[in-house]
Every structure is written in C-alpha cells, then in structure tokens.
Amino acid sequence: MARYIGKRLIYMFITLALIATFTFFLMKILPGSPIASADKLSPEQRAVVEARYGLDQPLPVQYFDYMFGLLQGDLGISINQFKGANVTDVILSRMGPSAQIGFQGMLLGTVLGILFGMVAALRQNTWVDYGSTIVAIIGISIPSFVFASMLQYWLGLKWDLFPVALWKDGFMSSVLPSIALAMFPLATAARFIRTEMIEVLGSDYITLAKAKGASGSEIAFKHAFRNALIPLITVLGPMAVSILTGSLVVEQIFAIPGIGEQFVKSIMVNDFSIIMGTTIFFSVFLIVVILVVDILYGVIDPRIRLSGGKS
Amino acid sequence: MEKILQVKDLELSFHTFGGEVKAIRGVNFDLYKGETLAIVGESGSGKSVTTKSIMRLLPEATSEFKNGEILFGGRDLTKLSDKEMQKIRGKDISMIFQDPMTSLNPTMPIGRQITEPILKHQKISKDEAKKVAIDLLRLVGMPKPELRMKQYPHQFSGGQRQRIVIAIALACNPQILIADEPTTALDVTIQAQILELMKDLQKKIDTSIIFITHDLGVVANVADRVAVMYGGKIVEIGTVDEIFYNPQHPYTWGLLSSMPSMDAEDAKLYAIPGTPPDLLDPPKGDAFALRSEYAMKIDMEQPPPFFKVSDTHMAATWLLHPEAPAVEPPEMVIERMKKFPGSRYYEGSAN
Ligand SMILES: Nc1ncnc2c1ncn2[C@@H]1O[C@H](COP(=O)(O)OP(=O)(O)O)[C@@H](O)[C@H]1O
Ligand SMILES: [Mg+2]
Numbered sequence: 155m156a157r158y159i160g161k162r163l164i165y166m167f168i169t170l171a172l173i174a175t176f177t178f179f180l181m182k183i184l185p186g187s188p189i190a191s192a193d194k195l196s197p198e199q200r201a202v203v204e205a206r207y208g209l210d211q212p213l214p215v216q217y218f219d220y221m222f223g224l225l226q227g228d229l230g231i232s233i234n235q236f237k238g239a240n241v242t243d244v245i246l247s248r249m250g251p252s253a254q255i256g257f258q259g260m261l262l263g264t265v266l267g268i269l270f271g272m273v274a275a276l277r278q279n280t281w282v283d284y285g286s287t288i289v290a291i292i293g294i295s296i297p298s299f300v301f302a303s304m305l306q307y308w309l310g311l312k313w314d315l316f317p318v319a320l321w322k323d324g325f326m327s328s329v330l331p332s333i334a335l336a337m338f339p340l341a342t343a344a345r346f347i348r349t350e351m352i353e354v355l356g357s358d359y360i361t362l363a364k365a366k367g368a369s370g371s372e373i374a375f376k377h378a379f380r381n382a383l384i385p386l387i388t389v390l391g392p393m394a395v396s397i398l399t400g401s402l403v404v405e406q407i408f409a410i411p412g413i414g415e416q417f418v419k420s421i422m423v424n425d426f427s428i429i430m431g432t433t434i435f436f437s438v439f440l441i442v443v444i445l446v447v448d449i450l451y452g453v454i455d456p457r458i459r460l461s462g463g464k465s
Numbered sequence: 466m467e468k469i470l471q472v473k474d475l476e477l478s479f480h481t482f483g484g485e486v487k488a489i490r491g492v493n494f495d496l497y498k499g500e501t502l503a504i505v506g507e508s509g510s511g512k513s514v515t516t517k518s519i520m521r522l523l524p525e526a527t528s529e530f531k532n533g534e535i536l537f538g539g540r541d542l543t544k545l546s547d548k549e550m551q552k553i554r555g556k557d558i559s560m561i562f563q564d565p566m567t568s569l570n571p572t573m574p575i576g577r578q579i580t581e582p583i584l585k586h587q588k589i590s591k592d593e594a595k596k597v598a599i600d601l602l603r604l605v606g607m608p609k610p611e612l613r614m615k616q617y618p619h620q621f622s623g624g625q626r627q628r629i630v631i632a633i634a635l636a637c638n639p640q641i642l643i644a645d646e647p648t649t650a651l652d653v654t655i656q657a658q659i660l661e662l663m664k665d666l667q668k669k670i671d672t673s674i675i676f677i678t679h680d681l682g683v684v685a686n687v688a689d690r691v692a693v694m695y696g697g698k699i700v701e702i703g704t705v706d707e708i709f710y711n712p713q714h715p716y717t718w719g720l721l722s723s724m725p726s727m728d729a730e731d732a733k734l735y736a737i738p739g740t741p742p743d744l745l746d747p748p749k750g751d752a753f754a755l756r757s758e759y760a761m762k763i764d765m766e767q768p769p770p771f772f773k774v775s776d777t778h779m780a781a782t783w784l785l786h787p788e789a790p791a792v793e794p795p796e797m798v799i800e801r802m803k804k805f806p807g808s809r810y811y812e813g814s815a816n
Contacts, residue, residue, distance in 0.1 A: 358562055358564060359568055361562065362562060362568045362569070362630070362633070365520055366585065367552065367553070367582055367585050384572075454572070456619070
C-alpha cells in the first residue's frame with residue numbers, strides 16, 4: 155500500500171510538471187499583456203514594469219525561473235489583480251469560501267443523490283422512482299447558472315429565506331451556492347445508485363440473502379448498498395471537477411470571494427501568475443481526488459487490492 | 466413415512482411483456498422426512514421455479530400463484546405474509562444455488578455470511594454464532610476454518626465457495642434443504658467432491674433434500690425418489706429404481722437414452738429431437754407429444770392424467786391407458802427393464 159502510494163506520488167509530480175509547462179507556454183502564446191493599460195505606457199515605462207516581473211527575460215529563462223520557484227512552493231507574484239501580492243497567499247486567503255461551498259455542495263449532492271437513487275431502486279416504477287428520475291434529469295441538464303439564478307430569485311428574493319448574494323452572513327450565505335453546486339453530484343449519484351442497486355438487487359447473492367430469511371431492509375442496507383456504492387466512486391472524480399468548474403460560475407453569480415471568482419477575474423485581466431497558480435492549485439486538487447478515489451476503491455471493494463505491482 | 470411437505474395442484478405464471486408464461490402447470494408431489502427427492506428435466510422445464518415458489522423467492526411483482534397449495538407444518542406457504550416467510554427461510558427450509566461464484570456477497574466476509582442466518586433465527590450471542598459457523602465450515606470440509614472466517618469470497622475457489630454456501634444452508638439445521646443444480650457450475654472433479662460431501666451430510670443430518678439436476682447420472686448417486694419434469698409438469702415420479710429400470714413416460718425414455726453410458730464405448734450420444742414447449746402458449750394435450758415418436762391422436766387433444774404403475778410410481782402418459790396400443794420402448798430402455806422385477810420385460814434374477 156505504502157509502495158503504491160509512493161509510486162502514485164511520483165506520477166502525480168510528473169503530471170503536475172507537465173500541466174505547469176503546458177499552461178506556461180499556452181499563456182505565452184495567447185495575446186494580451188498582464189500590464190494594465192499597457193498601450194498608454196511609453197516603451198520606457200513599459201520596459202521598467204516588465205523588468206520588475208522578469209517579463210523581459212528570454213522565454214526559456216522565464217520558464218526555468220518559474221519551474222524552479224514552483225519546486226520551492228513559490229507561485230510567483232500577482233502582476234495586476236492583487237498588485238504584488240504573493241500568489242500562494244492570494245489563493246490561500248480565498249480558499250475558505252470555495253472550500254466551504256464546494257464541500258457542502260458535494261456532501262449535500264452525494265448524500266441526497268444516494269438517498270434518491272436508493273429509494274428509486276427500491277420503489278422501482280412507482281411515482282417515487284419517476285420523481286427522482288426527473289430530478290436527476292433536471293440536475294444534469296440545467297446549467298448551474300440558470301439554477302443559481304432561480305435559487306436567488308425564489309429562495310433569496312421572493313421568499314427571503316437566504317441572502318441573495320455576497321459573503322456576509324456566514325453559513326446562511328453559503329446555503330444557496332451550495333445547493334447550486336449540489337445539483338450535478340446529486341443527479342449523477344442518483345442515476346448511478348439507482349441503476350446499480352437494481353442490478354445488485356437482481357444478483358444471486360441477494361437471492362441467497364433472501365433465502366437466509368433476511369428482511370427487505372437488511373437486504374437493501376446490509377447486502378445491496380455497499381455493492382451498489384462501488385461504481386459511484388468512479389464518478390467522484392467527475393463530480394469534483396463539476397464542483398470546480400461550477401464554482402467558477404456560481405461564485406461569480408453569488409459574488410463570493412472565492413478562488414473561482416478570483417480565477418475568472420484574473421483571466422479577464424491577464425494576470426499571468428494568478429492564472430498559472432490557480433491552474434496548478436486546481437490540478438493538485440484533482441490529482442489528489444483521483445488518488446483518494448483509488449484508495450477508496452480498495453477500502454470499499456475487498457476484491458481490489460492496491461499493491462506496488464499492479465492496481 | 467411422515468410427509469414433511471406437500472405440493473398440491475400448483476400452478477404459477479409469470480406476467481411478462483410477451484404475455485402470461487405458464488411456468489408451473491399443475492405440479493403435485495410429497496416430500497417425506499429424511500428422503501432425497503431428485504427433480505430432473507431439461508433446462509426450462511420449471512425445476513427452479515417450482516422450488517423457488519416453495520421458498521417464495523420469485524419476483525412478487527411478476528409472478529402469480531394461479532392455483533394449488535404448498536403445505537408445510539400445517540400451513541399453506543403460498544398464503545403466508547412476507548414476514549412469516551422470513552421466519553421459515555433459512556431456518557426450516559434453506560437453499561443451495563447453482564453458481565457458487567455469484568451466490569456469495571463479494572463485499573462481506575464469509576464468517577458474517579454464515580453467522581447471519583444463525584443470529585437471525587436463533588437466540589444466541591455473536592461469539593457463539595461464530596463458533597457454530599467455524600464448526601459448520603469444518604463439517605463441510607474447509608481446512609483451517611478459524612483463519613478463513615474473515616476472508617472474502619474472492620479468496621476462495623469455486624468448490625470452496627460451494628462448501629461455504631452449503632454451510633450457510635445448514636446453519637440452522639433446516640428440515641428441508643433445496644439444492645438447485647449445486648454442482649452444475651463446477652468442473653468435474655470438484656463436482657464429484659461436492660456430491661461426495663452432500664451424500665456424507667445426508668447421512669449425518671436428518672434433513673429432507675430436494676435435489677435438482679438435469680444430469681441423470683448424478684441422480685442415481687444421491688436420490689431415493691425421482692420426479693421427472695417437463696413443460697411445467699411432473700410427467701413421472703417414482704423411486705430411483707423405478708425411474709431408471711421401469712420408466713413409463715416417453716420423455717423419461719428420452720432422458721435415459723441421452724445419458725452417456727459407461728459400457729457403450731461407441732455410444733453416439735442421443736439427443737431428444739425438437740425443443741421444449743412454448744410456455745406462453747402451452748400445447749393442449751401432452752406437452753411432449755410433438756417431440757415424441759410414440760404420440761397418439763389423444764396426446765394432441767387431452768393432457769394425460771397420472772396412471773398408477775405401483776404404489777410409489779406414477780406416470781402421466783396415455784400409453785398407460787388400458788386401451789392404448791402396446792408400444793416398444795427404445796432398445797436401451799428395454800435392456801434396463803429386463804433387470805427390473807415387475808416390468809413386462811423382466812427376465813428373472815437368473816440372468
Ligand atoms: N422471472 C421469470 N419471469 C418470466 N419467466 C420466467 C422467470 N423465471 C423463469 N421463467 C420461465 O419459467 C420456465 C421455467 O424456468 P426454470 O424453472 O428456471 O427452468 P429449469 O427447469 O431450467 O430450472 C422457463 O420457461 C423460464 O423462461
Ligand atoms: Mg434451473
């Protein structure tokens with residue numbers, strides 16, 4: 155197990171290096187300059203500013219400088235969005251709200267999704283089943299910004315249950331964005347669990363459990379649930395991605411000072427080092443999620459043994 | 466002998482998109498205390514459905530008892546609530562399934578799978594249940610059972626898994642054990658071992674066994690009596706000797722002829738021509754008539770009743786009607802009948 159994780163860490167490192175390299179050169183190819191109002195500056199002024207951020211160096215030098223900094227955990231300095239602030243500090247200071255709504259959204263979505271899927275499978279072809287299928291379809295097909303706006307209008311404005319936007323009322327402020335983020339994980343989990351539960355409930359070992367005298371609930375929870383859970387792990391990765399991309403939009407709509415909101419702004423103002431830093435931060439997050447998913451597999455499914463040899 | 470289970474005029478249908486599948490079309494048999502009754506017949510003849518309906522393991526939504534009763538302990542199992550059935554399943558009646566590779570829960574240690582019915586049906590502590598489980602594993606021939614309780618099904622071979630399934634079935638000393646083709650999915654040597662085990666257990670425990678198989682060779686080994694099923698009905702039932710050496714139904718003749726024999730080296734394996742009847746629209750008369758060279762006109766029109774051959778032997782074929790013409794069974798069946806006192810071809814013990 156330790157050997158397996160060690161090996162995975164090396165792969166993660168290589169993946170990150172590739173992502174950093176790719177993003178770096180992509181940024182350089184794209185038009186636009188991070189220096190605000192660059193057109194209005196005289197060439198001399200411009201040279202001064204560029205020199206300050208090392209932008210006057212040849213590309214390979216810039217690249218190795220950046221990668222070397224990265225090795226030491228230095229993501230560079232914000233060029234214009236946060237004028238000179240350390241990128242790592244910027245990201246860390248913005249992580250709180252993002253992590254909170256992301257975690258709440260994921261938790262709410264998965265738990266409700268599993269519940270919906272279970273109920274739908276156990277009450278197959280009843281209105282409960284159809285109802286939860288409709289919720290799942292809505293959750294997958296309605297884009298999060300539409301859903302977010304609806305939440306703002308109904309729960310925020312009309313019924314005045316939660317703040318419409320901004321990050322001022324602690325937990326209450328996090329409710330609507332969390333719900334908006336929860337929709338995709340909810341729908342995905344519900345669909346997966348339903349399909350899988352129905353398949354598992356039809357398998358021989360469930361018949362054997364019945365033949366032992368197990369009751370309906372014992373069969374559902376002691377025998378079927380754990381087996382139906384296994385494939386859900388495979389979509390935890392895509393769900394985490396949906397939380398990330400969702401947060402870009404949702405944080406904008408709810409004006410939440412999180413990483414997503416800051417990332418979108420940094421793209422608009424071409425803040426090279428913030429874009430790079432956030433991309434790398436997101437990549438680390440995803441790679442860790444994937445590792446956790448693989449480890450979870452072994453925990454939930456005894457047939458999968460993680461070893462150094464094969465996985 | 467004491468009857469422990471009586472199946473009377475059982476009719477059961479499945480409701481499918483294609484229509485009503487009449488899977489069981491009037492099945493009658495008794496199971497006596499301590500005996501092994503084999504049910505044989507081609508695949509699709511209704512063996513599994515019959516036994517699953519005794520355990521009430523068929524999908525509630527699509528299956529329906531149309532007629533008849535299943536009497537056990539003075540109660541009609543077809544009428545019991547699910548709660549009442551749960552108390553019987555695994556305790557009074559238990560079941561072994563065909564495929565040991567899929568009949569154990571892959572994410573539950575086998576120890577827990579064995580103790581589950583014990584804890585469910587008996588007032589006993591977890592530790593005691595574990596001891597019982599270990600004893601059961603030893604009984605079914607699992608080496609080092611203590612060490613294996615925490616292991617998962619994938620850590621066992623097919624034969625070992627079937628031993629575990631048997632241990633689960635025996636956990637509460639059931640009065641009836643139903644084994645639905647318990648060796649079919651195993652390879653030949655393992656098959657022999659599991660059969661050996663079952664015969665062994667038969668002697669040690671006082672349980673009535675319903676043994677389903679499509680392999681007549683297995684039947685001769687384990688059964689006291691045999692019921693031959695075809696197209697959702699029992700067509701012939703009798704003691705092992707009666708079925709093997711004095712068979713009366715053309716379908717039984719066909720089954721016996723298609724059995725690979727030990728002595729005939731040149732044996733071309735015989736196969737009954739044609740296919741089993743469509744249970745969506747079962748034939749009016751004898752379901753086997755269309756495949757039988759002995760079919761008469763009445764076979765197409767009226768289902769044959771049971772004719773008594775002996776006190777223990779009955780067959781549903783018009784050939785046994787007093788007015789039916791005498792027919793010659795296939796050669797190899799005659800050879801068998803020559804050895805059976807009471808058959809019309811009996812040649813005496815001098816032979
Ligand atoms: N759940 C079901 N739904 C519809 N038809 C079924 C179902 N189970 C069994 N049948 C049908 O009932 C008949 C008897 O099947 P079965 O008892 O499994 O045969 P076997 O003798 O091989 O065990 C077959 O025609 C089969 O197609
Ligand atoms: Mg079967």
